[in-house]
Amino acid sequence: MSASSSQLPLSGGPGAAANGPAREHVVVARGLTKRFGKFTAVDGLDLTIAKGEVVGFIGPNGAGKSTAIRMLCALLAPSAGAASVAGFDVAREPESVRAHIGYMSQKFSLYGDLTCLENLRFFAGIYRVPRTVLDERMRFAVAMAGIEGREDALVRTLAGGWRQRLALGCAILHRPPVLFLDEPTSGVEPQARRRFWDLIHQLAGDGVTVLVSTHYVDEAEYCNRIALIDAGRLVTVGSPGELRGEQLGGQLFECACASLGEAVAVLRATPGVLDAAIFGDKLHVLLADAPAAPAASVAHALPDRLAREGIDASAFAPIRPGLEDVFVQLVSRAKRRPGNGVARTGDGERT
Template sequence: MTAPEAEAAPAGAAPPIVLARGLTKRFGKFTAVDALDLSIAKGEVVGFIGPNGAGKSTTIRMLCGLLTPSSGNAWVAGFDVGRDPESVRAHIGYMSQKFSLYADLTCRENLRFFAGIYRVPRAVLDERLRFAIEMAGIVGREDMLVRTLAGGWRQRLALGCAILHRPPVLFLDEPTSGVEPQARRQFWNLIHRFAADGVAVLVSTHYMDEAEYCNRIALIDAGRLATVGSPGALREKALGGTLFELAAASLGEAVQTLRATPGVLDAAIFGDKLHVLVCDTPGVPAAALAAGLPARLAAAGIAASAPRAIRPSLEDVFVRLVERPAQQEAS
């Protein structure tokens, strides 16, 4: 079965280089990924976010041809992940959650090892190795053991190994976990450098600030795709209400009081403040309802400041969309 390119892309648009339709993975009675639909275009960076156990790594491993889907279909670089996983793996770069290099080999030895696995032609091998060494920032450290490198260097070297064969698609599974902020930023500069050359990138992350660097974000929860959109679109449309910030004397008690207030969709603690999501109700706009929240809290014996409308962050979106299914099941 070939990828249904014409159906997947709007008229005049380039077909997606990664396409999943109804992608599902079950382990016995447990469904890790449930009927997931996703597409990624050439040169696009898609952030894959969700809580632990949501299905991010399982999805990526299926798209890499490392796990066979239980049902549904997916195509990567034109190859069916279920029927031709070997071809899929030959046309992708992959970084797993766990550090994937050999700690007791030198940087150069790791690069040569992966070049052999990816069958990099001998005619271009030296040029590819130089590029990876310069990209990783390890010029002069090529013969150091990998275990002696700082985390940022190791991750950039792992990325260098993953792109030695110039793949059109990169799958990065929490590549910056545990890496210091400056090294994370440098790593993302490299991701966008590859995207500018037309490489499609799917990257999972727990850092909401990193999700801001993506063209689109796919949020998965309990194996199901909750939403897909640009960071701006998700901030503006995914919450379903207006977000307000206020200070309160007892944050925990205030959250419980506010969540029981008509018109309040959600309330959560953010630092030393509260974020309160308010919807318009018949005859009462969100701003008017929010203005009455301090009085509501005062009646419960909790002093609070006047609320102010704020621009939602991706963390607000994440918390709201992840909590919403649980709230709906409880209601």
């Protein structure tokens, strides 16, 4: 560890496993903040990521995910706070940080007018990959991307999934211990997205630490832990299972009905209904649960309430919350909380 990064804990501490040996933290952020004039893009980010862990940065567009990743990659100077990556301080040792990470930007980063092999050679030169291992590393990247037989094709002619896997291959030519992926599957078809995530977990199995941002909630299921960010602030951190078990403040019910939009408006104005949202061709309704008005009793009366407005609906059945239900409620709760405090689930950090 470098002297300048020794002020940040890289093992043990808040993010360590409570019932097992402490794991080395290769990414540590404490109070990381970025301001652009009067606008705060990232506000007091606290996050630790262990070696070989896959952490999903989940949040809507404009939430601050890309800005946070660029600070951790030492591409953007923080306005406040501190961070270390692979033992190096992002503010004081940016060149050392960049030498020890792989980075895929939100926008496609390869050169479309170059062939696949030419792109690989170009990035190998940037990362100073030794000539003695260059051919082996390039063969590995070609196989990982699944472009055997297309090595001499111009990158712009490749399908989106191939391009993204090739970009990942370019990002790991120098075998970095930490990998930052900024919405790498945006615009990629579902089957290619799943293959991309298989590659991510193969890398994590080899000890590579991965922080990947996405606005696809279903991709959160592939992560060891999820960091939910909104409006520049971290809302919660936890495993998918821990977040699904998060208390929503009521019971969740589902129903099928006609005129979904009208039904949502009616339900949100109904006493006992905390929230209502459209999920595909169904409604998810969060109901308060109190001794004087149990959620089940409120749910039983809702079809009649809708019928009085001319809306046919099925019976409301209790369901287990999904991650999207949890995310919607946690973000709404954070916006209502005085001072917009931050919750933490499962990693012991402050609330």
